[in-house]
Amino acid sequence: MNINELTVEELYSKIHSKEIKPSEVVGALFERIEKYDGNIKAFITLTKEQAEKTAAELDRLQAEDKMDGNMFGVPVGIKDNIVTKDILTTCASRMLHNFKPVYDATVMTKLKNENSILMGKLNMDEFAMGSTSETSYFQTTKNPWNLNCSPGGSSGGSAAAVAAGFVPYALGTDTGGSVRQPASFCGIVGMKPTYGRVSRFGLIAFASSLDQVGPMTRTVRDNAKVLELISGEDKANDMTSSNNQDTDFLTGIDKDIKGMKLALPKEFLGSDVDDEVTAAVLKAKERFESLGATVEEVEMPNLKYVVSSYYLIASSEASANLARFDGIRYGYRAENAKNLEELYKKSRGEGFGDEVKRRILLGTYVLSAGHYDDYYVKAQKLRRLVSNDVQRILTDYDLIIGPTSTTPAHKYDEVEIEGTKEYKNDILTIPANLVGVPSLSIPCGLTEDNRPIGMQLIGNHFEERKIYNAAYQFETLYNLHEELKNLTMGAE
Numbered sequence: 142m143n144i145n146e147l148t149v150e151e152l153y154s155k156i157h158s159k160e161i162k163p164s165e166v167v168g169a170l171f172e173r174i175e176k177y178d179g180n181i182k183a184f185i186t187l188t189k190e191q192a193e194k195t196a197a198e199l200d201r202l203q204a205e206d207k208m209d210g211n212m213f214g215v216p217v218g219i220k221d222n223i224v225t226k227d228i229l230t231t232c233a234s235r236m237l238h239n240f241k242p243v244y245d246a247t248v249m250t251k252l253k254n255e256n257s258i259l260m261g262k263l264n265m266d267e268f269a270m271g272s273t274s275e276t277s278y279f280q281t282t283k284n285p286w287n288l289n290c291s292p293g294g295s296s297g298g299s300a301a302a303v304a305a306g307f308v309p310y311a312l313g314t315d316t317g318g319s320v321r322q323p324a325s326f327c328g329i330v331g332m333k334p335t336y337g338r339v340s341r342f343g344l345i346a347f348a349s350s351l352d353q354v355g356p357m358t359r360t361v362r363d364n365a366k367v368l369e370l371i372s373g374e375d376k377a378n379d380m381t382s383s384n385n386q387d388t389d390f391l392t393g394i395d396k397d398i399k400g401m402k403l404a405l406p407k408e409f410l411g412s413d414v415d416d417e418v419t420a421a422v423l424k425a426k427e428r429f430e431s432l433g434a435t436v437e438e439v440e441m442p443n444l445k446y447v448v449s450s451y452y453l454i455a456s457s458e459a460s461a462n463l464a465r466f467d468g469i470r471y472g473y474r475a476e477n478a479k480n481l482e483e484l485y486k487k488s489r490g491e492g493f494g495d496e497v498k499r500r501i502l503l504g505t506y507v508l509s510a511g512h513y514d515d516y517y518v519k520a521q522k523l524r525r526l527v528s529n530d531v532q533r534i535l536t537d538y539d540l541i542i543g544p545t546s547t548t549p550a551h552k553y554d555e556v557e558i559e560g561t562k563e564y565k566n567d568i569l570t571i572p573a574n575l576v577g578v579p580s581l582s583i584p585c586g587l588t589e590d591n592r593p594i595g596m597q598l599i600g601n602h603f604e605e606r607k608i609y610n611a612a613y614q615f616e617t618l619y620n621l622h623e624e625l626k627n628l629t630m631g632a633e
């Protein structure tokens with residue numbers, strides 16, 4: 142048995158049947174992290190001491206048959222923009238390089254209550270702004286399957302850690318694709334839930350009308366299980382969290398999907414999409430048909446507006462949210478400032494990286510009195526048009542399918558990743574954020590040189606259950622987690 146390859150469900154049941162102890166699991170995972178994370182660089186902070194202490198306590202409870210909690214003894218990695226009490230939470234920014242929060246995010250509290258063990262905090266693009274994990278102040282994460290490739294971003298550390306066998310599951314966050322795109326690049330399963338499904342309390346805000354926390358796992362069932370545990374209304378702390386109580390995603394996950402109606406927008410396979418990605422998605426279409434679903438081509442004419450709409454809205458919200466980092470209350474404070482204004486300017490100037498500054502500048506401009514109507518209001522109107530497209534399709538169809546990303550993981554030496562050039566690659570993930578609907582990325586193929594390819598399943602608001610059902614059935618025909626066991630990771 143290789144502990145590093147076990148899924149959440151396998152680990153949970155082996156711990157429950159006392160086949161393995163929580164401390165053995167934690168030991169095996171840290172051993173692997175110590176061996177390979179020097180190359181992959183998924184973690185910003187390891188919480189080894191606390192994890193070992195918690196595991197020892199859980200060993201004792203296991204011996205006494207007091208195994209409470211749906212994640213009893215199962216380790217987790219958390220993206221570094223989700224606050225963890227007394228544990229460094231940096232957002233991969235110099236601005237928060239020394240920030241130790243005094244409270245836990247709701248999702249963290251929930252996982253702790255289920256007796257999951259925190260292994261550490263995972264690298265990301267600075268303040269979640271980026272798609273390659275390169276804008277991190279600390280380090281660039283590498284794709285475990287090919288160290289010359291990006292793991293994607295912004296939750297690149299979370300995706301890499303799950304793919305590399307460092308943790309069986311991780312939490313990421315998705316504002317414009319940040320869970321799904323890295324999941325697709327690293328060959329794992331990643332969910333952007335319905336807006337409001339998961340509490341945002343303790344998620345350091347980037348764009349509040351778009352942000353959602355989502356699970357990253359190796360299997361569809363694991364993903365559904367994690368989402369069940371982190372979702373739900375958070376009356377006290379997040380008024381945008383929904384009171385929708387239908388959070389049972391596992392019951393009926395294996396029912397057949399005969400007659401399910403899937404829509405494939407023709408714009409999702411447009412000219413920007415890599416040939417190998419197109420081929421993998423068309424193969425996936427055939428697999429769905431062999432499961433008894435129908436797949437029809439549809440139109441999403443307003444897809445061409447999503448990138449502009451997203452970057453205007455997200456940057457506007459970011460410029461407001463990031464105003465709180467002023468060098469006074471917490472985080473980075475510049476030295477030798479002569480007066481208050483200079484302290485603000487120097488702290489923000491030195492604390493934020495280029496990409497974050499670019500978005501703050503753009504957002505501030507867009508929201509300024511003279512330009513608000515021209516840009517912000519227009520962007521909101523485009524958001525509505527996209528929403529109308531998606532709603533129209535989902536009235537006639539159960540789910541929308543398509544590629545997660547236009548390309549597989551980029552090779553660092555082939556693509557020059559710079560500034561706004563990479564923005565356009567988010568075109569396929571952004572619609573779900575603008576509309577607020579759930580979207581899951583699952584592996585659907587490999588390129589000739591063994592880079593994973595991901596496919597998205599987009600459902601209507603609060604229809605995660607339907608997505609998981611279709612994805613689970615798909616996984617019975619194509620399970621990359623099993624295939625990858627036979628591959629040698631780039632890091633090995």
Ligand SMILES: NC(=O)C[C@H](N)C(=O)O
Pocket residue numbers: 269270271272294295314315316317318319320455567
């Ligand atoms: N945060 C995200 O969801 C990623 C997106 N590429 C962005 O830079 O905004």
